[in-house]
Amino acid sequence: MKKIYPNAKTALDGLLSDDMLIAAGGFGLCGIPELLLEAIKDSGVKDLTFASNNAGVDDFGIGILLQTKQVRKMISSYVGENAEFMRQYLSGELELEFNPQGTLAERMRAAGHGIPGFYTKTGVGTVIAEGKDEKDFPTGPNGEMETYIMEEGIFADLSIVKAWKADETGNLVFRKTARNFNPPAAMCGKTCVVEVEEIVPTGSLDPDSIHLPGIYVHRIIQGEHEKRIEQRTIREA
Known part of the structure; x- marks a missing residue:
């Protein structure tokens, strides 16, 4: 099965529709599928439900879909750092299902293992x-x-995740804390689309270093990522 696609738009071709449930990896701005989120915004689909730890910030991550009113409901554990999220929720424009972080991760993981x-x-x-x-x-x-x-369990129509490396069969390696919600989010979707920084030949990854097997992954893109820092804290000079 050919899993590698040239860009986010082609990787999502035929997968998007109004009213769908999307599981998205990431924690804050760490390890978020930013290229796929941009392509979802450009597609114009609406009334989406996102299962994600949070909604990014106002102009990045899922926040860009809140700006365009394409999200109907969030299934989340943390809703800070996003003024538009707060405004829409308090005004009744956005539905919110709160989940403790561990519960949210386990709901995704359980679905990925067939546990309802x-x-x-x-x-x-x-x-x-x-x-x-x-x-x-x-x-x-x-x-x-x-x-x-x-x-x-959260059985999503689509999973979108961000990994560090993938081989051509979809075996994934995540980078340090960017691993976060990405593995359980990848597991729970009917189709899983992954964006990575590097695609390596099959067989070049150490089997003991693979965090998520390719059986969960259907489509892969490679791209350049912005990697914003959500809260930059430095000491005085």
Whole structure:
């Protein structure tokens, strides 16, 4: 199967439609699929739902799709650093489903492993638990019953992720903290499109260094990335 495409627009050809659910990797501005997000914006699709830790900043990442009103709903754990996100949410223009970060990552990972739901203690007794199935398990220190809530796996129509390297079959290596949400996001989509900094020949990656096997990856592009720093903190000269 040929997985390498010349650019983001061609890699997304035939995959985009209104009202779809997209899982996007990244954390803040670290390891975000910026080229694919730009191509999604240019395509004009609308009423999108994004499962992503956050929505970038006002003029970068998913933030560019908020500016053009192409996002209907966010499934996220952090919504800071984005004034337009806040404005749309508070005005009722944007629907928001809050998720604890670990729960969001596990919802993606679970779906990627074919698990439709799981129980977790995180969120019990808070607004996160409202409307969700609860069940008690004997997991206390002395076998006491403890309450858990059920969370559903996120089965996305499309996954878009950013990796450091890929071989021609789609085996991926992520760079340090840019690994973040990218592997679970890649797993949970019906189709996974990846943008990378470098494509290397098949067989050149150390098998023990591969973070995500190519079985999850359907399309790959190579490109130049801006790599913004979200909060630059330096000491005085």
